[in-house]
Structure formats: structure tokens, C-alpha cells
Amino acid sequence: MQFASAMTDLSDPVQATKSVAEQVAGQLKDSPADAAFWFASPLYKADWGAHVRHIRQALGSPLLIGCTGGGIIGPDRELEGAPAMSLVAAHLPRVKLHPFSIKPDDLEQTEAGFWIEKLGVADTEQPIGILLPEPFSCDVMTLIPLLTRLYPKLPLIGGLASGANQRGGNRIFLNDEVMEEGAVGMLMTGDIALQTVVAQGCRPIGRTFIITKAEGNTLLELAGVPAMEALQQLFHTLPPQDQKLAQHALLIGIVMDERKAKFDRGDFLIRNLAGMDPESGALVVGDQIQVGQTVQFQVRDAESSREDLKTVLKEGGASPKTAAGGLLFSCLGRGQDLYGEPNHDIKIIQAAIGGKPVGGFFCNGEIGPVSGRNFVHGFTSSLGLFKPRTT
Numbered sequence: 001m002q003f004a005s006a007m008t009d010l011s012d013p014v015q016a017t018k019s020v021a022e023q024v025a026g027q028l029k030d031s032p033a034d035a036a037f038w039f040a041s042p043l044y045k046a047d048w049g050a051h052v053r054h055i056r057q058a059l060g061s062p063l064l065i066g067c068t069g070g071g072i073i074g075p076d077r078e079l080e081g082a083p084a085m086s087l088v089a090a091h092l093p094r095v096k097l098h099p100f101s102i103k104p105d106d107l108e109q110t111e112a113g114f115w116i117e118k119l120g121v122a123d124t125e126q127p128i129g130i131l132l133p134e135p136f137s138c139d140v141m142t143l144i145p146l147l148t149r150l151y152p153k154l155p156l157i158g159g160l161a162s163g164a165n166q167r168g169g170n171r172i173f174l175n176d177e178v179m180e181e182g183a184v185g186m187l188m189t190g191d192i193a194l195q196t197v198v199a200q201g202c203r204p205i206g207r208t209f210i211i212t213k214a215e216g217n218t219l220l221e222l223a224g225v226p227a228m229e230a231l232q233q234l235f236h237t238l239p240p241q242d243q244k245l246a247q248h249a250l251l252i253g254i255v256m257d258e259r260k261a262k263f264d265r266g267d268f269l270i271r272n273l274a275g276m277d278p279e280s281g282a283l284v285v286g287d288q289i290q291v292g293q294t295v296q297f298q299v300r301d302a303e304s305s306r307e308d309l310k311t312v313l314k315e316g317g318a319s320p321k322t323a324a325g326g327l328l329f330s331c332l333g334r335g336q337d338l339y340g341e342p343n344h345d346i347k348i349i350q351a352a353i354g355g356k357p358v359g360g361f362f363c364n365g366e367i368g369p370v371s372g373r374n375f376v377h378g379f380t381s382s383l384g385l386f387k388p389r390t391t
Contacts (some may be wrong), residue, residue: 001090001387002090002091002154002324003326004023004024005027005086005358006165007075007076007087008020008026008085009079010083013040014051016084016085019085020038021058022058022090024059027357032059032060032062033090034063034090034092034095035063035090035092035131036062036064036089037064037359038173039073039086040072040084041068041079041163042069046140049176049177049278056086056175063186065173065185066132066170067170067173067361068164069159069360069363070361071162071361072362073346073358074086075346075355075357076346076350078344078362080335080362088357088359090325095189095190096188096189096190097188097191098186100185101174101185102183102184104137104142104181104182107142109140110154112149112150112258116150116154119187120187122288123150123151125151125189126151128154128156128194129151129156129188131185131367132158132172133161134161134172134182135162135180135183136164140365140367147374148234155196155369155374156368157196157382157384158366158370158382159367160161161364162361164266167180169258172184178181195314197312197313197316198366198368198369198370198381199308199312200270200377201300201310202268202299202300203304203307203308204253204265204268204298205296206238206296208294208296209222209223209230209294210292211291211295214289217274217290217303218282220280226280226281227283228278228282230279234297240333245300246356250273250298250299251271251299251300252285252299253295253298254269254293254295256268256370257371260334263294263296265311266311266312267371268295268370270298270377271287271380272285272286276354283344284350302340304335313352314352318349320356322330322353323354323356323386324386325358325385325386326357326358326383327359327383328359328383329361329368329382329383330361330380330381331362331379331380331381332364334381345381366380368382
């Protein structure tokens with residue numbers, strides 16, 4: 001197994017495409033590329049079809065998936081708000097690749113047989129997966145649970161295409177095909193393993209609460225107290241720095257494994273607080289919630305995010321020995337806006353994995369597992385590291 005990656009900030013899309021293709025081909029040398037992952041800024045006024053054809057021809061016609069991204073990540077750089085391209089390619093002996101595309105209407109299908117035929121992988125196999133949806137046309141809250149039902153042990157990484165603020169502005173790529181809607185992806189079976197590292201960038205504050213009353217995504221009571229009142233009581237117990245953060249960077253974490261005796265960073269699915277109703281004392285959460293779940297409020301800042309990324313990389317065992325190469329899907333809300341410096345996450349990741357080939361983009365939502373279940377996240381970096389299963 002061999003990976004290669006390259007990035008360019010050349011402003012001319014033809015020259016940029018030629019540059020990344022030549023760099024990656026040179027790294028692979030005599031090892032043919034079986035899979036390629038291409039991410040490009042929509043700021044390029046490009047003939048997208050011509051560019052994907054050029055890349056595939058230069059690399060010996062590998063299976064290719066990719067998309068546009070509002071920021072692009074290369075092996076050692078992150079470029080936001082500027083024309084850039086990133087390309088990752090891999091020679092994958094003893095691995096079977098199963099690329100797929102999903103149209104919005106496909107999600108009306110519920111029969112397992114339809115999906116097994118479309119995806120090309122039997123439900124008895126144990127694939128790993130990469131998924132790149134177009135956010136304005138693909139219902140990922142339906143698609144991701146559907147994939148998990150088909151393949152209960154599926155580790156899934158990816159990100160929602162970005163760079164456009166309305167339907168029709170993003171592009172997703174599958175081989176020579178360029179699409180404006182739906183999703184593309186790839187399942188892999190055989191001698192390949194995927195290690196996932198999901199850094200949600202938050203830290204818990206205060207105490208945990210049990211949800212005692214809720215409807216849909218509306219949180220009504222925590223431990224028998226109206227939700228806003230419980231939050232206000234908690235706020236007054238926090239140190240001044242956390243009070244300041246809670247005023248503009250407050251989120252909520254939903255415990256993923258209730259069997260644990262105690263909960264800490266990484267034990268939560270982080271969700272936004274989308275609103276509040278002073279009259280009823282309710283809080284609106286950016287996901288469905290249920291009575292009996294344990295939750296804890298969370299804050300996010302640059303330091304919390306930095307610590308979280310380093311912690312999950314260490315706890316996940318990320319090292320040069322665990323990675324032949326990787327794909328990184330990071331939130332548009334991270335990067336320089338959060339840290340005040342360039343290349344933050346990729347520098348920390350490369351320090352952990354020893355400079356292995358990595359590429360990716362800044363997403364409209366990041367896909368990755370928490371406690372063994374796949375979710376769409378926000379403000380997250382979702383990293384997938386590939387290696388042979390037999391090592």
C-alpha cells in the first residue's frame with residue numbers, strides 16, 4: 001500500500017491540475033494509482049470535466065471521487081478563501097473499490113436490496129467508507145443512518161461539499177462525471193483498515209444533567225427544572241473565563257455511552273444550541289433528543305480545540321506506524337478564524353503521524369464516528385488514516 005499527496009495554489013486551473021497530477025504521479029513512481037481523491041476551490045472558473053479526465057489519465061485511470069471546498073487542505077498547508085487544489089492517490093493491492101453516486105430521489109428507497117445493488121457490497125462484508133454529499137440536495141440525516149443499517153460496523157468519514165451558499169453552486173465528482181446534487185462515495189473491502197480520529201473541539205463545563213422532558217429537538221426540562229433555568233443556575237457556578245465563553249460559544253453534548261461511570265471530553269456528540277424560548281424556558285437543540293439521555297453543556301475556543309485535537313490523536317493511537325496516508329475533513333469554522341494562525345490542524349496531525357501523505361478540504365459538515373456510530377458534525381476535524389488490515 002502506498003499513498004501520495006500534493007497541493008497547489010496556482011491561480012490557473014489548467015496549470016494547477018497539471019501540477020498536482022505530476023507531483024502525485026512522481027511520488028507513486030511505478031506503483032499504479034487505484035484510487036484518487038481530488039478537492040478543488042470553486043473560485044476556479046474551471047472546466048471541471050476536463051480536469052478530472054486529466055488527473056485520471058495522468059495517474060493511469062484510477063477510481064476518483066472528490067468535490068469543491070471553500071478551503072483546501074494539503075499535506076502541510078491549509079488554504080482558505082483562495083484558489084487551491086489538493087490531490088491524494090493510493091496504490092491499494094488486495095483491496096476492492098466500490099465507488100457510487102446517490103441521487104436525491106434515491107433516498108426515497110427503503111429496500112435493502114436496492115442499496116446493496118447500488119453500492120456493490122454485500123451486507124455480510126465489512127467495508128470502510130468515504131462519503132462526499134452535496135449539502136443543499138442530499139439529506140445526510142437519512143443517508144448516514146441508512147448506510148449504518150446496511151453495514152452496522154461501517155467506519156465512515158467524509159465531508160459535505162462547500163464553497164457555495166445555494167443549491168447548484170457546489171460540485172461533486174465521480175470518475176469523469178461532474179454532478180451538482182446528491183452524493184458520491186467509495187466503499188473499500190479487502191486488505192485495508194480505517195482508523196478514525198474525530199476532534200470535536202469542545203470541553204465540558206459544569207455538571208451533567210438527565211433530560212426529564214423533551215419534544216423532538218426541544219429541550220424542556222433538565223433534572224426536573226426548566227432547561228433555561230437549569231442553564232442559568234449552572235452559569236453562576238462557572239469560573240469567569242467559562243462564563244465569558246458560555247455567552248458566545250455555548251453548545252451541548254449528548255452522552256453516547258450511558259454505561260460509563262463518568263464522562264469526559266470525547267464521550268459526547270456535540271450539537272449546537274439553536275435557540276431558546278424565554279416564555280416556556282425551553283432550549284432548542286440542533287438534533288433530536290430523548291427523555292433519559294445524559295447531557296452536559298460545552299464551550300469551544302481555540303485553546304480547547306487545540307487540546308482536544310492533540311488528545312484524540314494520542315488516545316486514538318495516531319502514529320507513523322498506523323498510517324500509510326489519510327484524508328482530513330475540517331469545518332469551515334476552524335482554520336485561521338478560530339486559531340488566528342494558518343495550517344494549525346494539519347501541522348498537529350503531521351507531527352503525530354510523521355508527515356504521511358494527507359489531503360482534504362474545509363466542509364459544510366464533517367462525517368465521522370463517535371463511540372462507534374457515524375454522525376454529521378460541526379466545528380470538527382474528522383481524520384481517516386488508512387493502513388493494511390493485515391499489519
